[in-house]
Structures are given as structure tokens and as C-alpha cells.
Amino acid sequence: MARKGYKLNNRPGMRFVGNLSDPQGFELLLQRWLEWLGVQNYSDKSAQNYDVYTRYFMRWCDERGITQPREVTRPVLERYQRYLYHYRKETGEPLSFRGQRARLAALRQFFKWLTKQNYVLYNPAADIELPRVEKRLPRHVLTVSEVEKIMLLPDLSDGLGIRDRAMLEVLYSTGIRRMEVVNLQLYDVDKERGTLMVRLGKGKKDRMVPIGERALAWVEKYLVEVRPLLAINPHEPQLFLTNLGEPFTPARLTQIVRRYVLRAEIGKTGSCHLFRHTMATLMLENGCDIRFIQAILGHVELSTTQVYTQVGIRKLKEIHTLTHPARLERTTRQDEATDTPTREITADDLLDALDAESEDEQDELLDADDE
Known part of the structure; x- marks a missing residue:
């Protein structure tokens, strides 16, 4: 539990990724990061968003045989960024640039923490460029x-x-x-x-x-x-x-x-x-x-x-x-x-x-x- 009020298993359809007993695996390290966010007094909503966005990446890695954060390199993250760009929802619509940015920003924070805690030797996400967010017009305002x-x-x-x-x-x-x-x-x-x-x-x-x-x-x-x-x-x-x-x-x-x-x-x-x-x-x-x-x-x-x-x-x-x-x-x-x-x-x-x-x-x- 990241903090009181936010639980890792409180979302329908959420499933754990990888080997829970692996001390260097994604799942265990993600839980430790979320606990750290709670100690640092991050809001439950922030912890939940980080959990959700990071878990998207974890599932993508799991499908490609990548089970530990230390196996992630800059080229891997660039492949994931291209995946987000080309991804289409069930409706056929792409992810918004703001949605892509949120997912990548979560990874930058995750790997920043992993580097400081010495779980990885370097931060592969440190220099990744986030998509620029488009201006949306017209604004929706009621009369x-x-x-x-x-x-x-x-x-x-x-x-x-x-x-x-x-x-x-x-x-x-x-x-x-x-x-x-x-x-x-x-x-x-x-x-x-x-x-x-x-x-x-x-x-x-x-x-x-x-x-x-x-x-x-x-x-x-x-x-x-x-x-x-x-x-x-x-x-x-x-x-x-x-x-x-x-x-x-x-x-x-x-x-x-x-x-x-x-x-x-x-x-x-x-x-x-x-x-x-x-x-x-x-x-x-x-x-x-x-x-x-x-x-x-x-x-x-x-x-x-x-x-x-x-x-x-x-x-x-x-x-x-x-x-x-x-x-x-x-x-x-x-x-x-x-x-x-x-x-x-x-x-x-x-x-x-x-x-x-x-x-x-x-x-x-x-x-x-x-x-």
C-alpha cells in the first residue's frame, strides 16, 4: 500500500506483472516506489496515476521478455515511445499527446527513483524527450x-x-x-x-x-x-x-x-x-x-x-x-x-x-x- 487510502489492488482488472518473488523484478520495485511516494506525502491520486502508467510499460516489457528494470535501455524506451505514438484504442483513435506524455513522465520518475536507490546503474529515461502537448481550440465554455x-x-x-x-x-x-x-x-x-x-x-x-x-x-x-x-x-x-x-x-x-x-x-x-x-x-x-x-x-x-x-x-x-x-x-x-x-x-x-x-x-x- 502506497499510503492510507490507496491500495495496489483497488482497481478492477488490475493484475500483477512478472515474478512477485524476484527482488529485482518490476512488480516488487514498483510497490516499493509507491510506498516511498506515500512516505513523501504524495497524494493518493498521484500514486494511483503513477501506478497505472508504469504498469502499462511493465506489461509491454513482459510481452517482450523484459522482466527487470535493469534490463531496460534507452533504445527500449524509444521503442515504447514509438509504440505509444502508433497505439490505437478500440475506437480507432490514437492516444492524445498528453496521454503519451503522462505515461512517459511516470517512467522518468520511476527510473529516477530506481537510480537513486541503486537498483539500476544509470537512468535510461533521463534524457527521453516528452511529446509536446498540442493547444486545443476552441475552448468549451457555456453561455x-x-x-x-x-x-x-x-x-x-x-x-x-x-x-x-x-x-x-x-x-x-x-x-x-x-x-x-x-x-x-x-x-x-x-x-x-x-x-x-x-x-x-x-x-x-x-x-x-x-x-x-x-x-x-x-x-x-x-x-x-x-x-x-x-x-x-x-x-x-x-x-x-x-x-x-x-x-x-x-x-x-x-x-x-x-x-x-x-x-x-x-x-x-x-x-x-x-x-x-x-x-x-x-x-x-x-x-x-x-x-x-x-x-x-x-x-x-x-x-x-x-x-x-x-x-x-x-x-x-x-x-x-x-x-x-x-x-x-x-x-x-x-x-x-x-x-x-x-x-x-x-x-x-x-x-x-x-x-x-x-x-x-x-x-x-x-x-x-x-x-
Whole structure:
């Protein structure tokens, strides 16, 4: 087990590769690496992705009689890179360059660790060039009318429909990530202050974000009318529960949100991240300074050369009220929102970062589709 919460055998269809009793074999060394990642406080998701991506390579090696990392050379890795480039899924589609890059980057980290631990004499992956990631246009962003069309789809005569509307409103109002929605707990919602506490977000950082009055109203309705009926365990801390009274998984949340987007018949696809991207884009169009959006989204930095400006929650709440398209009313104190930091970060920087997040989220779903 790499760390508490992530187990090597927790994925359907996963099988061990090679001889488990071989102290120099792939399988045993992979498990030791994953344990090291846990000791170094890597997230469970990072450990899982490294496990999945490295195991793809291990199976490829096993089919070619390569059973130990020390048998891997630079030419072997170059052959594997060509294999990834020419690989086709069952649908006939190739792996995205981002998907290829993720698999090769995992190997660079694996062999870097093996070299430091003296399991191999040199790092054959040290100088391997990763594929350049293409820019994807156009960006998928919803209009205000498209968002409202989606919001009207949940069946409000049913408790699950009220729950779904509340989740959609939270995604749209706060722009938090799907994992952050899944991890929300009951006491993370502060109705008086109009805020959400996002605990252990990406990078294991806590942050407080504003939430609009409309979203708060739907969350309150869900808490009063629906959640007591879903909560089988009265001590369950998670805010949103499934019809079985269990906490959501990211995949289940994605399925529900994607279903509503498809039902809206707006000619666009996407799921949770679509609302995150939409919120940021529409707030930009409404005049919100990029650094405030950066703080709400939890982007510590958009490049290695730009310094993050800490923004107080009171100011964030004010800016959110002024510029979020789902606000119930626009405050008349527009002039108070003009005291904003200089725009050193461009709108394109912010949207590019959101695009990269979206593609990373999609790559997490490739595991079941690619092989």
C-alpha cells in the first residue's frame, strides 16, 4: 500500500506483472516506489496515476521478455515511445499527446527513483524527450443561457433532482474541482459568511471560496429536505450523498453532470470542469481581475515566474458578488471593486491553465478506455 487510502489492488482488472518473488523484478520495485511516494506525502491520486502508467510499460516489457528494470535501455524506451505514438484504442483513435506524455513522465520518475536507490546503474529515461502537448481550440465554455438551461433539467419533484441541482449550482458558483465537491463536508458550508471551505484541494492546500446566494439556497434546500432521507449513517460527514447514502466518487459525479449537459442538447460536451471553466470565463468577461479568479480557483501560480498575491476572503466575496453571472442582484458599489492588483497574468494564461486541468482530468479517465 502506497499510503492510507490507496491500495495496489483497488482497481478492477488490475493484475500483477512478472515474478512477485524476484527482488529485482518490476512488480516488487514498483510497490516499493509507491510506498516511498506515500512516505513523501504524495497524494493518493498521484500514486494511483503513477501506478497505472508504469504498469502499462511493465506489461509491454513482459510481452517482450523484459522482466527487470535493469534490463531496460534507452533504445527500449524509444521503442515504447514509438509504440505509444502508433497505439490505437478500440475506437480507432490514437492516444492524445498528453496521454503519451503522462505515461512517459511516470517512467522518468520511476527510473529516477530506481537510480537513486541503486537498483539500476544509470537512468535510461533521463534524457527521453516528452511529446509536446498540442493547444486545443476552441475552448468549451457555456453561455449564461446554456447554464440556465442545464439548471432547469433536474426533476425537482424528486429528492435526487434537488440534490443534483444543488451540486450543479455549487460547481457553477464556486468553480471548485470535482474532487473538491466530492470531499465537501457538512460543516464546510458557511451560510452566514457565504463561503465554502475547500479542504486539501489540489496540492493539499486548504482555501476558502465565495459561494453565491442562489447556490446557498439550493444547498440549504437539499440539507433540509433531502439529505436526512439519504443519510443511512447519521454520522456521515460528507455533504453530498448518493441514492445509497454513500459519499460520491469523482467518476459518479462526472456521470451525473455529463448526463445533464447531454440532455440540454446545446451542442457541447463536458462535465464538472465545464462549469469551472465557464465560471472563470464569464467572470473575466464581467470585469473580474484575473488574480481574484486565480485565488478562487486555487491556482497558486500560472507560471514559475509570477508571484501569487494573497487575497482576503472578504474581498473575494465582494468581487464574486459583483462579477458572477448567477448573482441575484448586482451591488451598486461598483467603485469599491476597482482597487485590484495589476494584471500581470493574462486572460489567456488563466484559460490555458484551465484547459490543462481539463485535459489532466480526462487523462485520469483514459485508464479504462485505452487498454
